[in-house]
Amino acid sequence: MPTITFNDYSSVTKTTNSLTIIRPEVTKVYFAEAKIEEVEMENTSGVQGNEIYTVISGDNISKIANKKGTTVSAIIESDTALTDANKGDLIIGQKITLPNTVATAGKKKKITFEKINKGTIGKAIYVIVETKRLNGYMMSISVRQGIEDCIVEKDAEIMLKDDQEKYHTWIKTKVGGICDTDYINKDDFIDKAIFKIAIDTYDKDIKAKWIKAIGDTQDKKTSLYIIADATFINDQEKLNINYLGDTEEGEVRGEKIKNRWLDVDGQWFELKKLEKKICPIDPKNRSHFVIHCTAGAMTESSIKFKTKFDIPGKKKRSAAHIYVNLDGTKFEVWPLTEKNVWATKIESKKGLNGQMFHIELNYGSPTKPSEAQYITLADLYIESSEIEKCWPIIVPHIEVDRGIADGHKDPTDFDYNHFYSILKLKGVPIDEISKFDHDRYWGDKTYKVPWGSDKTEWPPILSGNPHK
Numbered sequence: 154m155p156t157i158t159f160n161d162y163s164s165v166t167k168t169t170n171s172l173t174i175i176r177p178e179v180t181k182v183y184f185a186e187a188k189i190e191e192v193e194m195e196n197t198s199g200v201q202g203n204e205i206y207t208v209i210s211g212d213n214i215s216k217i218a219n220k221k222g223t224t225v226s227a228i229i230e231s232d233t234a235l236t237d238a239n240k241g242d243l244i245i246g247q248k249i250t251l252p253n254t255v256a257t258a259g260k261k262k263k264i265t266f267e268k269i270n271k272g273t274i275g276k277a278i279y280v281i282v283e284t285k286r287l288n289g290y291m292m293s294i295s296v297r298q299g300i301e302d303c304i305v306e307k308d309a310e311i312m313l314k315d316d317q318e319k320y321h322t323w324i325k326t327k328v329g330g331i332c333d334t335d336y337i338n339k340d341d342f343i344d345k346a347i348f349k350i351a352i353d354t355y356d357k358d359i360k361a362k363w364i365k366a367i368g369d370t371q372d373k374k375t376s377l378y379i380i381a382d383a384t385f386i387n388d389q390e391k392l393n394i395n396y397l398g399d400t401e402e403g404e405v406r407g408e409k410i411k412n413r414w415l416d417v418d419g420q421w422f423e424l425k426k427l428e429k430k431i432c433p434i435d436p437k438n439r440s441h442f443v444i445h446c447t448a449g450a451m452t453e454s455s456i457k458f459k460t461k462f463d464i465p466g467k468k469k470r471s472a473a474h475i476y477v478n479l480d481g482t483k484f485e486v487w488p489l490t491e492k493n494v495w496a497t498k499i500e501s502k503k504g505l506n507g508q509m510f511h512i513e514l515n516y517g518s519p520t521k522p523s524e525a526q527y528i529t530l531a532d533l534y535i536e537s538s539e540i541e542k543c544w545p546i547i548v549p550h551i552e553v554d555r556g557i558a559d560g561h562k563d564p565t566d567f568d569y570n571h572f573y574s575i576l577k578l579k580g581v582p583i584d585e586i587s588k589f590d591h592d593r594y595w596g597d598k599t600y601k602v603p604w605g606s607d608k609t610e611w612p613p614i615l616s617g618n619p620h621k
Contacts, residue, residue: 156168156169157169157172174393175286176286176393176394176395177284177285177286177287177290177392177393177394177395178284178285178286178287178394178395178396178397179282179283179284179287179292179381179383179394179395179396179397179398179412180283180284180285180397181281181282181283181397181414182280182281182282182283182294182379182381182398182414182415183268183280183281183379183414183415184268184269184270184272184278184279184280184281184379184415184422185266185267185268185269185278185279185280185281186266186267186269186278186279187264187265187266187279187349188264188265188266188267189262189263189264190262190263191260191261191262191263192260192261192262192263192337193260203231203250203251203252203253204221204250204251204252204253205248205249205250205251206221206248206249206250206251207246207247207248207249208243208244208245208246208247208248208249209245210245212243212245213241213243213332213343214228214229214235214240214241214243215332215333215339215340216332216340216343217249217251219337219339219340221251223251223252224335225240225333227252228249228251228252230252231250231251231252232249232250232251233250235249241289261335261336261337262335262336262337263336263337263338264331264336264338264339265338266279266281266347268281269422270420270421270422270423271374271422271423271424271425272352272422272423272424272425273424273425273426273580274351274352274353274360274363274364274367274424274579274580275351275352275353275360275532275535275578275579275580276351276352276535277349277350277351278349278350278351278352279347279348279349279350280294280296280347280348280350280379281345281346281347281348282294282328282345282346282347282348282381283344283345284328284344284345284346285344287328287344287383287394288328288329288343288344289327289328289329290327290328290383290389290392291325291326291327291328291383291386291389292325292326292327292328292346292381292382292383292386293323293324293325293381293382293383293385293386294323294324294346294348294379294380294381294382295310295311295322295323295324295379295380295382296310296311296313296350296352296377296378296379297309297310297311297377297378297379297380297413297416298311298375298376298377299375299376299377299378299415299416299421300375300376300421303366303367303370303375304362304363304366304367304375304424310322310323311352311377312352312353312354312355312359313350313351313352313353314350314351314352314353314354314355315348315349315350316349316350320353320354320355324348324350325386326346326347326348327346328344328345328346328383329342329343329344329345329346330346330347331345331347346381352377352424357578360578360579361577361578364426364577364578364580367424367425367426367580368426373425373426374423374424374425374426375423375424376421376422376423376424377415377421377422377423377424378399378413378414378415378416378420378421378422379413379414379415379422380412380413380414381396381398381412381414382412384410394410396410396411396412397411398410398411398412398413398414399411399413399414399415399416399417399420400413400416400417401413426580426582429538429542429543429544430543430544431543431544431546431585431586431587432541432543432544432545432546433543434508434546434612436507436508438508438541438543439492439507439508439509439510439537439540439541439545440508440509440545440546440612441508441509441510441545441546441547441548441553441612441613442509442510442512442534442537442545442546442547442548443496443497443509443510443511443512443548443549443550443553444512444514444530444547444548444549444550444564444567445473445496445511445512445513445514445549445550445561445563445564446513446514446515446516446517446522446563446564446565446567447476447513447514447515447516447517447563448517449516449517449520450478450479450515450516450517450520451476451515453484456476456484456486456515459472460472460486462486468486468487469486470487470493470494470495471494471495471496472486472487472494472496472511472513473486473494473496473511473512473513474486474487474488474489474491474494474510474511474512475487475489475512475513475533476513476514476515477512477513477514477515477526477529477530477533478515478526479515479516479520479523479525479526480523480525481523481525481526481528481529482529483529483533484515489510489533489536489537489540490540492506492507493506493507494506494507494511495507495509495511496509496511496513496550497509497511497550497553497554497561498554498557498559498560498561499553499554499557499609499611502557503611505611509553510533510537510545512530512533514526514530514564514567517565518565518566521566521567521568522564522566522567522568527568527571527572527575528575530572531572531575531576531579531581532579534547534576534581535576535579535581538581544581544582544585544586544587546586546587546588546612546615547569547572547586547587547588547589548588548589548613548615549563549564549567549569549589549594550562550563550564551563551564551594551603552589552593552613552614552615552619553613554603555603555607555608555609555610555613555614555619556603556607556608556609556610557609560603562601562602562603565601567594568591569588569589569590569591569594569595570591573588573591587615588615589613589615589616590615590616590617592616593614593615593616593617593618593619596618597618599620600618600619600620603619604620606620607619607620
């Protein structure tokens with residue numbers, strides 16, 4: 154008959170006739186993209202006394218907060234017996250004091266994930282680790298080179314960027330950690346570890362080598378796989394986990410473990426070189442990516458005032474899609490998917506509305522754009538290309554409005570070649586894309602200021618002396 158002993162109480166044993174061992178499991182691991190949408194729903198606000206709630210089977214404090222339209226912190230504040238330390242120790246039948254709230258109309262965000270099998274360097278994606286009986290434990294992942302040497306040697310760890318913009322070859326997160334967010338469906342992921350990552354490196358030279366290595370392959374792609382592990386994390390070494398991966402990577406306590414996923418034919422994740430055509434100049438397409446800058450640094454409140462952002466039904470469409478601050482953060486006036494937006498004079502004069510992306514860098518002379526702004530601008534360009542499924546033509550506001558009375562002359566002191574070098578490091582084939590020539594702005598001091606004799610052209614001229 155089997156005998157049970159306890160690690161923390163070695164003197165305590167139990168002999169039993171039969172014993173069924175139920176082990177925690179890691180069942181699936183895969184790459185994914187996220188879709189976030191706003192959902193109309195009845196919301197709650199305004200505390201009016203308290204409500205007593207009885208814990209039922211399957212409850213946790215996050216699920217209760219979502220069910221009752223409140224927050225975990227508000228529940229802890231309402232119930233003097235609850236703390237951050239014991240909030241995970243609820244038992245069936247336990248009475249909890251909740252804030253009683255008033256129902257109102259509102260919107261909340263819902264997140265869903267769709268499995269993908271291909272991606273590109275620098276693009277934000279997710280890794281989903283599905284588990285059983287591991288909620289609250291930490292999980293770690295590593296992405297490895299598969300099949301043959303390419304961006305690194307076969308089976309070597311690949312550098313990843315996490316959601317805090319930090320770089321690691323192993324990334325950790327908590328199973329069920331998304332339950333600490335405000336997504337209305339967060340409890341759907343109570344048994345999932347969700348990693349937001351990019352296959353990326355802080356070293357520009359290494360990144361350039363990655364891009365070249367993929368470009369040198371016959372199919373312009375390379376194969377990757379994932380290792381997921383919870384046993385090698387501090388204080389979790391004694392977990393007896395059943396890994397249901399595709400192949401074995403190592404062993405725990407003498408047992409081979411299958412903690413490698415996607416490293417079999419038909420499952421590999423393909424890291425590819427971006428392959429798109431230049432966007433055609435056609436009313437059906439957003440063909441141009443227009444770069445603007447503000448006359449000086451604007452606060453969020455001043456942007457909202459200028460665009461009538463908070464006035465229902467009055468938000469201006471004659472505005473940029475997105476403002477980019479000096480620290481690289483963004484303020485979205487309109488999503489990049491919105492076509493009915495215009496921010497140049499030529500659009501209204503020639504009926505070109507809906508044919509451009511507009512990005513406003515939040516700086517003005519004598520300030521110059523920051524490195525963080527260049528990087529965010531590059532990410533927005535890549536995002537725009539994903540929306541249109543082609544490479545938009547890069548052009549500044551000064552060129553789009555050239556020859557028009559009172560045309561603008563921004564962005565001031567913008568280093569086009571530096572911007573293009575960042576795009577190249579992110580895997581954009583910038584040498585093959587139509588773009589504004591750096592020397593058309595920087596070639597002579599007179600090029601920075603429009604002349605009254607300049608000619609208006611559509612599409613805009615991208616190179617040469619602007620005054621001819």
